[in-house]
Amino acid sequence: MKSAVTISLVPEARGGPFVFWDDLAASCQHAAELGFDAVEVFPPGADALDVAKVAQLLGAHGLQCAAIGTGAGWVKHKLRLTDPDAAVRQKAIGFASEIIDAAGMLGAPAIIGSMQGRWGEGVTRDQALGWLGEALAVLAERAARHGVPLLYEPLNRYETNLFNRQGEAAAFLRSLRSQNVQLLCDLFHMSIEESCIADALRAAGPRVGHLHFADSNRQAIGWGHTDMTPIMAALREINYTGYLSAEVLPLPDSVSAARRSMESFRRWTTA
Ligand code: LER
Ligand code: MN
Numbered sequence: 001m002k003s004a005v006t007i008s009l010v011p012e013a014r015g016g017p018f019v020f021w022d023d024l025a026a027s028c029q030h031a032a033e034l035g036f037d038a039v040e041v042f043p044p045g046a047d048a049l050d051v052a053k054v055a056q057l058l059g060a061h062g063l064q065c066a067a068i069g070t071g072a073g074w075v076k077h078k079l080r081l082t083d084p085d086a087a088v089r090q091k092a093i094g095f096a097s098e099i100i101d102a103a104g105m106l107g108a109p110a111i112i113g114s115m116q117g118r119w120g121e122g123v124t125r126d127q128a129l130g131w132l133g134e135a136l137a138v139l140a141e142r143a144a145r146h147g148v149p150l151l152y153e154p155l156n157r158y159e160t161n162l163f164n165r166q167g168e169a170a171a172f173l174r175s176l177r178s179q180n181v182q183l184l185c186d187l188f189h190m191s192i193e194e195s196c197i198a199d200a201l202r203a204a205g206p207r208v209g210h211l212h213f214a215d216s217n218r219q220a221i222g223w224g225h226t227d228m229t230p231i232m233a234a235l236r237e238i239n240y241t242g243y244l245s246a247e248v249l250p251l252p253d254s255v256s257a258a259r260r261s262m263e264s265f266r267r268w269t270t271a
Pocket of ligand 1: 069113
């Protein structure tokens, strides 16, 4: 398994669960010094990422790009893949497509998390799932052209009412026309929604494409009450070799949260 740490470049997301903020170069420097394998970046949009410059920066620090988030599509631009307005849904697909292309050029998958939206306000669950499924298939086909998967992240009940648990999301992904969508399993959301995190990971098996390494209180692993022993056993059982990416609050500060995450990563991957 490989280590990654999150960097947000979206001022509107302030207060969110990202370790580093605002300054990509300084954040990469910290990440490399602390020994991370990769960074996961949340940009305000694809136009904020000069792919050649980012590739050069990562290369200079010996870092990989683990994934690129599309959350700014919702947080900043109010675009959702399940918006009642067809024009907004179309713009949402366009926004995510551009991020998929930028991420793909960096050899990384893009994440669909908060851009999935929710049902209600005149939109039935069936209608929302139809739009979500079609959008994920289109975006996954685009990702496939870059040789990377698309990551779909079930969120807890306070953030979406579409899919909150890995098992139901995996079944939905199996029904799609494209099979190039993998699950992003966020241990924070799972600690709220799953009966047993380890069983859920075991059941999702080869669909697990990425993991957000966060404790029950969204602090660095080791600083909440999630029991990591069965979770790591499950990840080994399913032969997970992807990232454990620290998507946690910058508490008590960014560098400390990153250091704590790296200490926990080492503890749990060398055990
Ligand atoms: C939001 O709660 C989250 O976990 C992010 O990874 C979603 O974009
Ligand atoms: Mn997450």
